[in-house]
Amino acid sequence: MKVAQLIHNELHCWKAELIRQMFDKPSAQAILAIPIPITSNADELVWVLDSKGVFSVKSAYIASNPQFNSPVRSTVKWKKLWSLKAPERLKMFLWRLCVNALPTRDNLFKRMNSVDTSCVLCNESEENPCHLFLHCPFAKALWFAACWGFKAEEVAVVSTEDFVNMVLNPPNVLCNSWEQWKVSLTMASTLEEIWYLRNSVLHSKSPLELHVSIQRIQRRCQEYMVTCPLSPSQPVPHDPTRWAPPPPGCIKLNVDAALSSSKATVAVVARGCSGAVCGVWAKTISLRSPLQAEAEAILWAVQIALKEGWSYVSIEGDSKTCMDYLSLLKTDLEWSIRIIISNVAVLAKSLANCSFVWVRRCCNSAAHVAAKFALCSFLLFLFFKDYLPPAILAVCMEESKLCS
Incomplete structure (x- = not known):
């Protein structure tokens, strides 16, 4: 039997029931966590001990010497050094x-x-x-x-x-x-x-x-x-600390993921320029790495936008790695999310205007709470503004005050 016989080509997904029948539970979960590409891609070799999937003698040496696997702790904030003026x-x-x-x-x-x-x-x-x-x-x-x-x-x-x-x-x-x-x-x-x-x-x-x-x-x-001039009348802009409404005509979709010891969940919260909730979606997915789960949440947001007929959307999330790949069009994708990000980019082309923005966790509270809420459920759910769970309602009401 070939791998192709385990895939729904039209639906771009695995035949879950068949896989669960043929493999033990850990193997089935691992297979179902592998994303299926929307477009055909050439097979490639991936060195899983490197985030980019590229083999190097250094990574092999580190893998064979356990004493090198523990990172050396540094008190220096290297990103701040490299961004120094x-x-x-x-x-x-x-x-x-x-x-x-x-x-x-x-x-x-x-x-x-x-x-x-x-x-x-x-x-x-x-x-x-x-x-x-x-x-x-x-x-x-x-x-x-x-x-x-x-x-x-x-x-x-x-x-x-x-x-x-x-x-x-x-x-x-x-x-x-x-x-x-x-x-x-x-x-x-x-x-x-x-x-x-x-x-x-x-x-x-x-x-x-x-x-x-x-x-x-x-x-x-x-x-x-x-x-490198910097006028005192134009101070360095600070990162926003709260959710901000989208411009008129745009739908903002905040995304997030949550993980427990046995499963992962993804959530999408859609709101318009008035701050009113268009919908809150959340579902359970098979257990995977946090980075893969965040990428799956972004992919689901694009799919929801296409299904709802929204052509002008802004997708926000607190996974800087995923958003940098999408907003900056980086090509050195990490192998674990390469297919998912590729699928996002393909589907986003079907939207008239789609932007991907990284925000801090404090600006993504509604999606974060929804993803945590979904950990207690085993079903996909959709909430509208009139019957939001209390925890999600409280966050959305607090953030909607910025629109008044």
Whole structure:
């Protein structure tokens, strides 16, 4: 018997009853969780130990060495570092400093015992990151002169990660909140200048001139600010913290998924520009990963929109991975949701206007509550605004106040 005989080609779904008869329960659940593509796709090999499905020697090595499977915990918010308003060269320097990859003399001594470990700038202490960038007398003077009287001795830095955290979350300063990025830029430039000076003294025997270093830091910051202006009258926009109604003529569909130890549920909440509920759908699906369940919820929302005849829709969900793939049209899909996202994209083309938007959980409360509510049910259900369950009704009423 071939796999094709287990699939309804017209309905694009598995023959569930036949599969449950032929396989044990765990195997049947695993098969039924595999999505069926709407369009024919060529077969491909997938390396399941990689999220993109691509084999690499590194992933095989990690899989064969259990001690490497536990991730190293870091206190640095890497996304905040890479989104920092600063030149890419400067961000790469901060990363090298953070992971202790700079060839400071203490690092070189670990590999070559004959290396002199004294600080290049002051020759008073061992040259390690904490001393070189913060406790060295010249570093203290540079921090104070170039960074608004910043006193290095008052900062508790015990690791290289603390330097990056200090840049990303600078001490309170007298400036507007939307200008705080300029403080981070100056602090990062000061760290880079200290490293530049250290190398100049070591390799070129250059003199230490405090005023020249200050001017170099200021010039670099000003050059970048010219290319990246930010008017004080236009503060950095903040992420919305509450659900917002769609524009007139548009139907907004919020989607979410919930999982228990034995099953998964997906939910869709549709509302118009007035905030009135058009419908709340929820159903149980076979147990699968959270990411797959979120993708299934998006797919169901598109199917509902087509069935209801809505041509202008906005689909919101709190799965950033799924929404990024759909809104940014990324091609490096994770293998576990590749078929589902492909099906969403195919069906969305049948709608006149369909957008996919990532929102925070606090902006997706109604769909979240509906998905949790569905965990207590074994049937697909549809609620209209006149007979919503109390838990869902309370959330929808609270969010609809924004429309009045």
